[in-house]
Amino acid sequence: MPEQSTLVDIKGLQTYFHLAEGTVRAVDGVDLQIERQRTLGIVGESGCGKSIMSLSMLRLVPPPGKIEEGEILYYKTVKQENGNPSPNLADVINITSLDSNSPVLHDIRGNQISMVFQEPMTAMSPVLTIGKQITEVIEQHQHVSKAEARRQAIEMLGRVKMSRPERVIDDYPFQLSGGMRQRAVIAMALCCRPHLLIADEPTTALDVTTEAQILDLMRNLQAEFGMAILYITHNLGVIAEMAEEVAVMYLGKIVEQTSVKNIFFTPLHPYTRGLLQSIPQLSDAVARHDSKRRLQTIKGMVPDPYARLKGCPFHPRCPEMIADVCDQVEPKVTTPEPDHLVRCHLYS
């Protein structure tokens, strides 16, 4: 039985896409727990299933995708007067079993669990003002007047450090820069003080100096609102800055999960190690020699999503593959160190 500190408990999630060419097992058996007020980072490259997993949590998987198996349990608590969550459990909701029109699901989306997407321009409607889009969220979840909703929207824009919120509120997305649009999207996601914010690559499309500001903003707001963050990205630098706990995904499964310190200083899974070694570091420039050094790479490529490999899905690219084991038997999850999960035959 998960402790009171658990906010979302994902058990054995399988989200598949049945296509004419075959079945893509986007999320293939994921167990994950998101703790209250903590930041969990999901790292993985294209096609690992991290985005589909987050969409599954809000039942937003686009057809022909479908949640085939598994449960997503949400431990709902009441909100206190200051908007922050109380520790008292109100309800346990099984998101996977809800009807798609269910008012319970409607209450969760944007209110209990919110999402910030990667491309700020496509996340917002180009034909509505910023203000209209934020107040729409407020009006959906709270019984307040239009004037009050507008006041809250302006306040939220101020909280996300938008310059001149009273003016921006009547602007259209195209009138704002990338950084400002991303702040507007964050304001939209946070206006109802959700208990969990899912951020799917929110800063990838932004310049580095704007990214630094947005990351700083998210950390401050998290402390202020007492919310949990699920931060999804392929950028290991951002993970180091934002996450307390990290899960690494490959081909629909979690292959390693532990504290952010362990991921960087004692990574266990060969894929995690390969990822860390292949990042160019600023320290390279400092230790520069005349002959250029090569980056370590993970050989090969992510396989065809329709391919069904026997054994461990990473084995063809693994520098430490054990013949007749890794290519035959799927590894199970083990805990070789305290609070450090890994899915690899080297540790079973």
Added chain:
Amino acid sequence: MSDQASQEVPLLEVTELKKYFPIKRGFLKRTVGYVKAVDNLSLFVNERETLGLVGESGCGKTTAGRSILRAIEPTSGKVMFNDPIMGRVNVADLDDQQLRNVRRSMRMIFQDPYASLNPRMTIMEIVGAPLSAMHIAHGKALEDRIAEILLMVGLRPEYMRRYPHAFSGGQRQRIGLARALAPNPKFLVCDEPVSALDVSVQAQILNLLQDLQADLGLTYLFVAHDLSVVAHICDRVAVMYVGKMVELAPTKELFTSPMHPYTEALMSAIPRPDPRPREKRVLLSGEVANPADPPSGCYFHPRCIFAKDICKNEEPVFEEVTPGHYCKCHRARELSLAGAIELMK
């Protein structure tokens, strides 16, 4: 940098390059102002060297790369290039026929692997197009050459009859690279070639670019916003802000002893793959200046914590402060800025 550099004439020498986009308003489309995308840019690249051009969105680095190749017409300026056939020419002045010739030697690779390949052409048609358009090869010779280039970029020649949709992002970048290398160029503008790729694929493509440079004697102008990538692959780095170059130095020197406050802020902003908390962080306030309506004096002054009155009133000169290290800042000689090592602590 090699000692030969000072004796050689640079392969590419750009002098006071400008690209202004007119802003037209009203019924009669009168020109009311200019977006000064590239404003008086001067740089040089030696043979077999990689010069990095960094800056954020809207700084003009992509426009600069394209103006140098005349993919867009520069407003003014000189682009001197040592073409193997025509000798030293000003690319900005060439007529159509001469331009076609120089395009054998000056090529480009692009950022978006999904937008830069024609989805209705096979790989063979894509990579072969420059060769047939330039009448370099036909028929069997063409096919052989395509096979040769595909192998060089790490792709199997059997793939040449497939269409782009069959390939991943990393493979598509290799195809784009093959297309650029087909006519045996000397100079390549690499416009953010790895930004859209996953980390592990990025590493493969960066290694490939380095290997090809060594094997084929290529020279690169590497346009990017990711300083870690630039630190890895470039010999010298130029930093741009709102159309102007603000600093230029050999890579190691730029990262250990930057002179311009903007450079320091850029380095500080990079998320570092190290979870230990950092002591010193430079967080810039405000937004990047508008190239259609830039601030007075030094464009960076409104965001600069070191700004003085002179910075607001007078545009600084881009000058050589120490040998090989150029900076456009009134206070370059006074400030002591944190380099990458200090920022990493």
